[in-house]
Amino acid sequence: MRVLYFAWLRERIGKSSEELELPEEVDTPRALINWLRTLGPGYAAAFSDEKPVRCAIDQEFQPLDAPLGRPKEIGFFPPVTGG
Amino acid sequence: MRVLYFAWLRERIGKSSEELELPEEVDTPRALINWLRTLGPGYAAAFSDEKPVRCAIDQEFQPLDAPLGRPKEIGFFPPVTGG
Amino acid sequence: MRLVAVQEEDFDAGALLARLGGEGTGGVASFTGIVRQVAGGGLKALRLEHYPGMTEKALERLADEAQTRWELTGCIIIHRVGRLEPGQNIVFAAAASAHRGDALAATAYLIDQLKTRAPFWKAEDMADGATHWVEAREADDETAAAWGQVPEDR
């Protein structure tokens, strides 16, 4: 699965996207966040607080507890600030 | 006093403005309308129905029963339709 | 920046918008009114008449009111008069502010109020030779009044 990071999540993790093989038990974005935290200090820093983290599954905004399914991509980012 | 007519009032009266000496008892726009009606058939046609007639005293919208005072000019016209 | 005008010539909306984007401006809202063909397609042209002198004063007052009600960095009202064909510009209102809500609300206010509080009159010249004066719409009165605290001046 392609995982994308934006804004300060991208900066803390040090990359804008990567292909990851997820363990089967990762079934929500929140579970994915918990798993990502174990990948290294950058991830741990990016996801130290879940409150300002939003996500999109296959480019649709979803709550962190939405069923993950088998999407092509998932994006993590802070609340949007366009306009 | 300068009296101005706009839109279909101007068309029916056949002029856009004129200088008139008003009798002293004409003390409101409505009284002025009643007096104007006597000046000829064009005036009578223009003011046959007061309901769609609006006025401005010295270029300020005023109700027909406002005190006339001694303005420099008074304009009569239908409800406005700009924009 | 403030500009109020009554004119026969067309206006350049892009150039006007550019003049509103100054120091402290976060957003510029605008409304451009266009002469609309009537249902059935018989409109040849509008003729726009106004009350010279009074019109400019009325528009300046609307601009004053908008600048009092909202925090604006600029405000424009331009209204054309004379003969206007379907598809041509007839009116332009715009407001600039640090905040988008102020710019949007002020623009809506200007155009809503202008419809009922500025001395313009429209006649329609039809393709079949008929000509008639446009009647005022009650809905416009209600829209203008919905802003509240507008002087009872019609």
Place this chain on the structure above:
Amino acid sequence: MRLVAVQEEDFDAGALLARLGGEGTGGVASFTGIVRQVAGGGLKALRLEHYPGMTEKALERLADEAQTRWELTGCIIIHRVGRLEPGQNIVFAAAASAHRGDALAATAYLIDQLKTRAPFWKAEDMADGATHWVEAREADDETAAAWGQVPEDR
């Protein structure tokens, strides 16, 4: 007429407005967002990041919603990305309709919704070398939600 774009280049608001004045259009409303200098004057530039692909889909959806809610003859949303200095254009939203109220409301809707439902992020590069990500404003959520019936998608 419908146009949705995410681009680094500036846009020409006047040319865009002209494209919206077509058959049946009585009015065109627009909002142009401009990068505002911060209080104190220390902002050198904004950097606008977005989620390519998702952003365009989100903007197309907002245009769809506006065209469903109001009777529009046209609709434009353009959002710039990359480095933008104070005074430069950042976003343009416009709507055309037979009726002024529809054009004005749709334009306000587009810009209010865009603030909370399109994946853009702003970082501020300050003149003193500091750089920080702009935080989302709760007031923007409330303004967007006030339109009602918006999918709970953040």
